[in-house]
Amino acid sequence: MLELQDISLLPKADCDGLPPLYRISLRLAPSERCIALWGAPDSGIDELLQAVAGTGRAYTGNILWKGLDVSANRKQAVGFVKPAHLAPPALPDTTVTTHLLAAAAEHSASKDAAAAMVERVLDEAHLTEFSDHKLSVLTPLLKTRLALATALLHEPELVLCGGLATELDTLEENTLLHQLKASSARGRTVLFTPHALRDLTTPDSIIVLHEGQLIFHAPPEHLLHYFDIQDASQLEKQLTNRSSEEWARSWRKHRSTFYRMRAAEGFPAQKPLTTLLQHKPLEQESALPSDDAARVEFFVETYHKIRTEIAKLIVGQEEVIEQLLIAVLAGGHCLLEGVPGLAKTAVIRTLSQTLQLAFRRIQFTPDLMPADVTGTDILQEDPATGRRSLVFQKGPIFTQMLLADEINRTPAKTQAALLEAMQEHSVTAGGHTVKLAQPFFVLATQNPIEQEGTYPLPEAQKDRFLFHIRVGYPDRESERLVIERTTGDYQADVQPVIDGPQILECQKTARRIPVPAHVMDFVLNLVRSTRPDDPDAPAFVHDLISWGAGPRACQCLVSGAKVRAILQGRFHVSIEDIEALALPVLRHRIVPSFQAESEGINADKIILRLLASIPRLPAATSL
Known part of the structure; x- marks a missing residue:
């Protein structure tokens, strides 16, 4: 699984006007090989690609990829299809093959190895029939293919393609996108920035950035529904003109559905940094947003x-x-x-x-x-x-x-x-x-x-x-x-x-999460059933437990479940939250009897047996 973590870059003092890139963590599922990166001109997309590729000199910060510093492994791991490759060549009479051989010489010690590298990338970039063409006569599409071939010479695991489609028409751009898709099928990961969001079928997933923050990362078919856009032809226009408040509103409306969808698609268990509730690095924020929904967003993101x-x-x-x-x-x-x-x-x-x-x-x-x-x-x-x-x-x-x-x-x-x-x-x-x-x-x-x-x-x-x-x-x-x-x-x-102070505010936020009556009854039934002298305790409790849990166990179950509910995208506690935390809350609060110890039954086994014996009442039963 590819991971790009801790992308947190700020413009240098002499580079005013550049968008900051806040902490961004991209975790790509194994099925994600061809990913489209999109955002408005000031979203930070180009800066992100340049920073990962090592050409973003205007930024300071660090990037980790697969647990290693990208800067120390960039040459072998990352192939950057630079927009500069599309500029007029310094030697216009140079042929495609000669150009690639010169580039391959930087990666290979022998001529034979360099020639083999060139032959491979000519085939992968569909340039074999144009190998003898001079650079001066190449069309924009062929120039783009040549730039891609140059980046593929050292067989990078990650290929970054930014700003390549600006000179291409719709047909040429679609041709390029399908070529990138084919390249990703060879086992490498391709991140590219399309000139326009015309084709939502080529990429495996789409990542959207807004004002330096990741706000969407999912399969493309969910993009229209997530942002409440009915007409696909208006997608790019509406996303470009969308305000920060509209971004946040879309996130609040579809958050729970979005998480469930990602889980169903097999995406990694991550939450996109969609807060847009802060427009400065976190360490410069002094207070939480005022409304409860914003507090929950801050809670989850933190x-x-x-x-x-x-x-x-x-x-x-x-x-x-x-x-x-x-x-x-x-x-x-x-x-x-x-x-x-x-x-x-x-x-x-x-x-x-x-x-x-x-x-x-x-x-x-x-x-x-x-x-x-x-x-x-x-x-x-x-x-x-x-x-x-x-x-x-x-x-x-x-x-x-x-x-x-x-x-x-x-x-x-x-x-x-x-x-x-x-x-x-x-x-x-x-x-x-x-x-x-x-x-x-x-x-x-x-x-x-x-x-x-x-x-x-x-x-x-x-x-x-x-x-x-x-x-x-x-x-x-x-x-x-x-x-x-x-x-x-x-x-x-x-x-x-x-x-x-922010931790204390998060704790206050968690305390405001409601607990339905049937969930509270489940907590009471579970904890009280651990006590051997309770008349409603199951029969096996009298044999296996010497001392049961006290009222503090109920308090701890509810307090922990409120936090877990928020992290699961819910604004109420469910029985699932109680079940998930029953072991860490109860295992040190019950004392197994000598009979249990002699039979090899520890506290965890008793708790799991209790969970299986407690009836789950429907919500209406306790109302």
Whole structure:
């Protein structure tokens, strides 16, 4: 799968008037080989292609492609069909073959290899019968084919074609588009900018940019419906004259349908950056839009931007990252459990780089004391008066994002130093209570309890974590990429996406999402069924559970489900959201009985059995 990530380019100081390119992340499905890029003259399309190809000297920024810096791999990976190729040749008597041989010499050490390269591209560009023609007599279409052949000499995986059809008539442009389609069938990816949106059948997908932002990425047959355009002949005119408010209105109207359509088409799980709610880079924004719909747009876009930034460094672990972000956006704490070496700490560290929050890390060890976490009074002398007094020295817990690394390597009395901070967001020491800065999160890691030298977390401690996330081994391909990145010279530049006030606003937005009565009943039925002494609990609960989940489990299920509903494109919580989060919410809140442990039945298996036993009431039943 091709990925063009973190395209975030701003014009240099001496290049006023150029459109900025904000953070754009293109993820192309394997079926997408021929992609049309379209936008108004000031949309940033040409600048995007030039930047990827390395000719956009007026911009500063970085681009990652397949996890690597494009600038370091551009010559072999990217073929750019430059508009300059269409200019009058310096040597008009040069033939097509001679021109291509000279270009091939830059890529090949031998004449025979260069000749083979030329023969191949002449055939692919349909120039074989014109190989002896002089450049001065070539038609615009043949010049365009020659430019394409030149770019194909080193067999690039990605071919960029920008501004090539300006001198072609309709028939010639259609001929060129079908040729590009044929080139994409050879296994390479082709991104091209048509002169006009006349042919919606050639490309596998269409990408539309507006004011430097990606606003549409889907199969072409969905373009008319998405933008509420009835007449295909008016498509280009209406898109060109569309205002920012109209772009945003189309997005709000068709967002949910658009996501479902993309999933049905097998497109990657991404959301286009259609916000148009910000016209400056995110780090320059100080406040969210005022209306709720705009807040939700900001919420969703921020989530996917964070995912994009984390993906620069962390390979795979999609479910772990999703649950971690849901917890942060819901205002809860997270406990990550997994054997050593699964990037638990790396995930949290990378997340901290995307959030503009104060970050501290505590390595929990057997000799760590509570005062090492919360702080302590120290004797300090006033240099002016010589008087000594006790001054409270704040500990590392006075931060906004706390990484409690290997929290179960320290005894219970030190673990308990986090209790007040996690629940009341305050710290009491030396007779004084100090409020913590908001937002405040504890993201803890722990090794499986069977590991040597661990201290089980108290039940009260575990109950304060919104999620207990299990981190498993990566799949084969992800592990291969981990090895390649960590043993090579790969460098990831993770950028901040959101700050503290914006996180608090996102949390407020999530709290306004309604929960239907039948979903609330499902939550109550599920949590109450984990309690062995509840008369409505299933019979197997009395045998398999010693201690069930408390009311905080209901609160955590609903809080997390509200965030997930927004990320799924819904403005209400569904039972599906509750089911998706039941494991991370409940697995640390129920205690399996001795019988369950002896039969090899863990908490996850019990929760899945409970989910299967709880009836799903239709919406009308609970109204």
